[in-house]
Amino acid sequence: MTVTLADVAARAQVSPATVSRVLNGNYPVAASTRERVLKAVDELDYVLNGPASALAAATSDLVGILVNDIADPFFGIMASAIQGEIGGPGGRAGGERLAVVCNTGGSPERELTYLTLLQRQRAAAVVLTGGAIEDAPHKAAMDMKVRKLIEAGTRVVLCGRPQAPDTGAIALTFDNRGGGQELTEHLIGLGHRRLGYIAGPEERTTTRHRLEGHRDALAAHGIEEDPRWTVHGRYDRRSGYEATLELMRRDPSLTAVVAANDSVALGACAALRDSGLRIPEDVSVAGFDDLPFSMDAVPSLTTVRLPLAEAGARAGRIAMGREEAPPGGIASVRGELMVRGSSGVPRA
Amino acid sequence: MTVTLADVAARAQVSPATVSRVLNGNYPVAASTRERVLKAVDELDYVLNGPASALAAATSDLVGILVNDIADPFFGIMASAIQGEIGGPGGRAGGERLAVVCNTGGSPERELTYLTLLQRQRAAAVVLTGGAIEDAPHKAAMDMKVRKLIEAGTRVVLCGRPQAPDTGAIALTFDNRGGGQELTEHLIGLGHRRLGYIAGPEERTTTRHRLEGHRDALAAHGIEEDPRWTVHGRYDRRSGYEATLELMRRDPSLTAVVAANDSVALGACAALRDSGLRIPEDVSVAGFDDLPFSMDAVPSLTTVRLPLAEAGARAGRIAMGREEAPPGGIASVRGELMVRGSSGVPRA
DNA sequence: AGCGTTGCAGCAAGCGCTTTCTATATACGA
DNA sequence: TCGTATATAGAAAGCGCTTGCTGCAACGCT
Numbered sequence: 097m098t099v100t101l102a103d104v105a106a107r108a109q110v111s112p113a114t115v116s117r118v119l120n121g122n123y124p125v126a127a128s129t130r131e132r133v134l135k136a137v138d139e140l141d142y143v144l145n146g147p148a149s150a151l152a153a154a155t156s157d158l159v160g161i162l163v164n165d166i167a168d169p170f171f172g173i174m175a176s177a178i179q180g181e182i183g184g185p186g187g188r189a190g191g192e193r194l195a196v197v198c199n200t201g202g203s204p205e206r207e208l209t210y211l212t213l214l215q216r217q218r219a220a221a222v223v224l225t226g227g228a229i230e231d232a233p234h235k236a237a238m239d240m241k242v243r244k245l246i247e248a249g250t251r252v253v254l255c256g257r258p259q260a261p262d263t264g265a266i267a268l269t270f271d272n273r274g275g276g277q278e279l280t281e282h283l284i285g286l287g288h289r290r291l292g293y294i295a296g297p298e299e300r301t302t303t304r305h306r307l308e309g310h311r312d313a314l315a316a317h318g319i320e321e322d323p324r325w326t327v328h329g330r331y332d333r334r335s336g337y338e339a340t341l342e343l344m345r346r347d348p349s350l351t352a353v354v355a356a357n358d359s360v361a362l363g364a365c366a367a368l369r370d371s372g373l374r375i376p377e378d379v380s381v382a383g384f385d386d387l388p389f390s391m392d393a394v395p396s397l398t399t400v401r402l403p404l405a406e407a408g409a410r411a412g413r414i415a416m417g418r419e420e421a422p423p424g425g426i427a428s429v430r431g432e433l434m435v436r437g438s439s440g441v442p443r444a
Numbered sequence: 445m446t447v448t449l450a451d452v453a454a455r456a457q458v459s460p461a462t463v464s465r466v467l468n469g470n471y472p473v474a475a476s477t478r479e480r481v482l483k484a485v486d487e488l489d490y491v492l493n494g495p496a497s498a499l500a501a502a503t504s505d506l507v508g509i510l511v512n513d514i515a516d517p518f519f520g521i522m523a524s525a526i527q528g529e530i531g532g533p534g535g536r537a538g539g540e541r542l543a544v545v546c547n548t549g550g551s552p553e554r555e556l557t558y559l560t561l562l563q564r565q566r567a568a569a570v571v572l573t574g575g576a577i578e579d580a581p582h583k584a585a586m587d588m589k590v591r592k593l594i595e596a597g598t599r600v601v602l603c604g605r606p607q608a609p610d611t612g613a614i615a616l617t618f619d620n621r622g623g624g625q626e627l628t629e630h631l632i633g634l635g636h637r638r639l640g641y642i643a644g645p646e647e648r649t650t651t652r653h654r655l656e657g658h659r660d661a662l663a664a665h666g667i668e669e670d671p672r673w674t675v676h677g678r679y680d681r682r683s684g685y686e687a688t689l690e691l692m693r694r695d696p697s698l699t700a701v702v703a704a705n706d707s708v709a710l711g712a713c714a715a716l717r718d719s720g721l722r723i724p725e726d727v728s729v730a731g732f733d734d735l736p737f738s739m740d741a742v743p744s745l746t747t748v749r750l751p752l753a754e755a756g757a758r759a760g761r762i763a764m765g766r767e768e769a770p771p772g773g774i775a776s777v778r779g780e781l782m783v784r785g786s787s788g789v790p791r792a
Numbered sequence: 793a794g795c796g797t798t799g800c801a802g803c804a805a806g807c808g809c810t811t812t813c814t815a816t817a818t819a820c821g822a
Numbered sequence: 823t824c825g826t827a828t829a830t831a832g833a834a835a836g837c838g839c840t841t842g843c844t845g846c847a848a849c850g851c852t
Contacts, residue, residue, distance in 0.1 A: 098596060100807095100808060100809085101808065101809060101810095102808080102809095110831075110832085111831065111832045111833075112808085112809075112810090112832090113810080113811075113831075113832060113833080113834095114830090114831060114832075116809065116810060116811085117810090117811095117831090120810085123811090123830090124829065124830065125830075125831085126829085126830060126831090129830080129831080141592070143560060143563050143564050143592075144564050144808090144809085145499070145564070145566070145807085145808050145809065146495070146498075146561075146564040146565040146566065147494070147495040147496070147497075147498035147499040147504060147565070147566060147807090147808085147809090148495070148499045148807070148808035148809040148810090148837090149495075149808080149809055149810075150494075150495035150809090150837095151493070151495040151496045151499050151807090151808080151809070151810090151837050151838065151839085152808075152809040152810040152811080152836080152837055153809075153810055153811085153837085154810090154837070156495060157561075165524070166514070166520045166523050166524045166527070166545065167517055167520040167521045167523075167524040168517075168520065169515055169516075169517055169520070171520075172514045172515040172516065172517070172519075172520045173515045175514050175515075175547070176513070176514045176515040176547055176549075179514070179547045180549075192557065192561060194544065194546070194558075194561045194562075194565065195546070195547075196542065196544030196545065196546070197514065197544065197545045197547075198527075198542070198543070198544070199523070199524055199527045199528075199543075199545075201524075201528075209540065210542075212491060213494075213505075213540060213542045214542075215491050216491050216492050216493070216494040217494040217495070217542065218493070218494065218495060244489070244491075248446060332736075333736060333737070333740060359736075359737075362737065362740045363740070365740070366739075366740050369742070388680075388681060388707075389681070389707075389710065389737045391714075392681060392710045392711070392713070392714050392741070393740070393741075393742070394717070394741070394742035448837095448838060448839085449838065449839060449840095450838080450839095458801075458802085459801065459802045459803075460802090460838085460839075460840090461801075461802060461803080461804095461839095461840080461841075462800085462801060462802075464839065464840060464841085465801090465840090465841090468840080471800090471841085472799065472800065473800075473801085474799085474800060474801085477800080477801080492838090492839085493837085493838050493839070495837090495838085495839090496807090496837070496838035496839040496840090497838080497839055497840075498807095498839090499807050499808065499809085499837090499838080499839070499840090500806080500807055500838075500839040500840040500841085501807085501839075501840055501841090502807065502840090
């Protein structure tokens with residue numbers, strides 16, 4: 097049998113109530129009594145029953161972090177930062193919270209189900225990371241769930257995801273559009289006029305915003321875009337490789353390839369190299385996110401740095417109520433253009 | 445107020461017991477009744493109270509996954525695979541489990557605390573990934589916790605971590621030693637005799653085993669190792685960069701650098717390049733793990749592929765009781781040598 | 793027709809904790 | 823010295839669910 101509060105109480109010769117109070121430290125207990133209780137806890141190797149505690153107190157110490165793809169460092173970095181602030185273990189004893197990261201794999205159903213599961217667990221807070229899926233019914237369902245969660249006392253923070261108006265969720269959005277624009281401006285500034293674009297999966301806010309930024313830049317410089325210059329793919333290397341091959345097949349005269357993110361950009365680099373093209377002499381390549389490996393690419397990748405760790409940390413603090421929410425419940429986080437070796441002037 | 449089981453029961457004109465049984469599907473309920481109940485659940489938008497359920501049933505649907513560094517794809521890939529098998533949402537409805545990944549950051553205390561937290565939540569299963577910390581007191585404490593968890597009915601699986609004898613935990617270990625040996629054999633086979641080694645953090649099983657494999661290979665070929673040829677660092681790129689600089693400073697005549705993992709190897713490549721050395725003409729480099737980005741490095745990285753996803757999936761299945769544990773409760777997973785562009789014959 | 797089965801639903805007793813309210817003891821001021 | 827504030831501990835009522843057991847029809851058997 098497992099040890100219960102009552103066992104500890106018996107051993108310490110106090111009432112269960114007192115033990116509970118010692119453990120929670122939210123009520124005055126005489127020092128001598130406290131010690132006796134702690135000793136008993138130790139001797140019996142007592143571990144609180146989480147569900148029972150959560151039930152009685154109507155609160156839980158679970159904090160959920162939803163990510164699209166846990167194997168992608170983009171999310172890993174954010175999750176790590178969020179978790180760091182949640183305290184998880186490592187904070188002062190007692191106030192321990194179990195930060196749990198849930199991998200949706202980009203699937204709408206899983207996203208929703210995880211939210212339900214967290215709602216079921218009466219999670220203290222939930223942080224949703226990464227772009228949202230742009231499907232009206234799904235979005236409505238999500239918003240509804242978020243509203244329900246908040247109603248039930250769960251704090252909801254969006255990190256790197258667009259605001260969800262009228263849900264009450266706090267949003268820390270990334271300025272994907274601005275970043276995308278700046279990146280393409282840079283390429284145009286170098287003299288590029290024929291730019292391929294490898295977009296992420298359709299129906300994703302991140303995909304759309306980055307692409308819009310790219311197009312804004314083109315439009316601002318009077319460059320008319322050829323529909324053949326845009327290909328959609330997934331946010332991974334493989335996809336970038338294939339898309340680049342396709343792009344160059346469609347129009348070998350392209351002088352630059354802008355990728356939806358760094359992984360895709362790396363795939364693009366590989367494809368270009370395998371096609372016998374030099375970077376950036378023949379074709380310039382640009383990514384997005386500035387993940388750690390991007391500066392190690394050869395040549396190192398020109399990209400837009402997103403302060404993933406900082407944003408995640410902030411989201412975590414807000415979720416824990418340790419930092420004021422931004423005015424209006426929304427803040428936009430800017431990216432920073434990192435010009436490196438993979439972009440240069442176009443070939444003659 | 446939130447909706448409770450009783451509310452649903454009232455609305456469906458049945459007893460709470462019946463509602464519970466419909467929801468759990470573990471007791472015969474007439475079809476007509478079931479329908480009425482489900483309708484009520486739907487109309488009231490009822491969400492089960494997880495803690496209450498867990499308390500009453502003395503079981504939980506939580507499955508914990510402990511990782512050392514969630515921002516590292518090595519762990520991300522395993523976690524993703526494990527989670528995929530846990531079912532998480534996405535499996536058939538009803539049997540939903542909340543797979544939670546906990547980031548220990550490599551800290552012994554956090555590792556232990558997370559285990560306590562999971563014990564507190566009465567987790568259904570726990571998967572511990574990655575190398576263990578080789579500190580006797582900590583190991584003892586961990587083993588004790590694991591034993592307690594198992595005693596309490598939690599299934600514990602180690603994935604990529606050495607067996608913990610007498611704890612009852614199932615282990616899927618990686619053959620780090622064999623992999624390390626094979627890798628160094630390869631380099632020796634190419635003609636290298638002066639090899640630098642960038643090891644991971646000390647007091648880690650993974651670090652030790654890989655290094656031992658390396659030394660086994662050297663010894664097998666009668667190569668005497670110079671103590672200056674080994675440097676310890678962290679498992680990240682930065683560390684690899686610095687360690688390589690140090691290594692080349694200590695002995696510029698080294699013709700190969702073997703890194704503890706791929707991230708470190710990438711850092712090594714960067715350092716060598718920055719020192720004006722060509723890879724592999726001047727110095728060969730080898731990594732370990734074969735993470736996705738490794739083949740994109742220029743030159744692509746010679747490394748040892750660990751079947752992270754496969755092992756994770758298997759660990760997940762075992763944790764869920766959907767796959768037989770290996771005989772003896774332990775299985776060793778081999779790595780596969782991937783010879784690529786970063787290794788070549790030594791310079792004259 | 794009588795009676796053991798079988799199928800389905802309800803009763804009610806907890807699961808192990810938290811917390812309000814109450815009790816006791818001690819300290820204080822008048 | 824008495825009344826009242828102050829500090830500390832206990833009693834007990836749940837929190838919302840699960841489940842063993844009981845109840846009661848309808849059924850099939852001899």
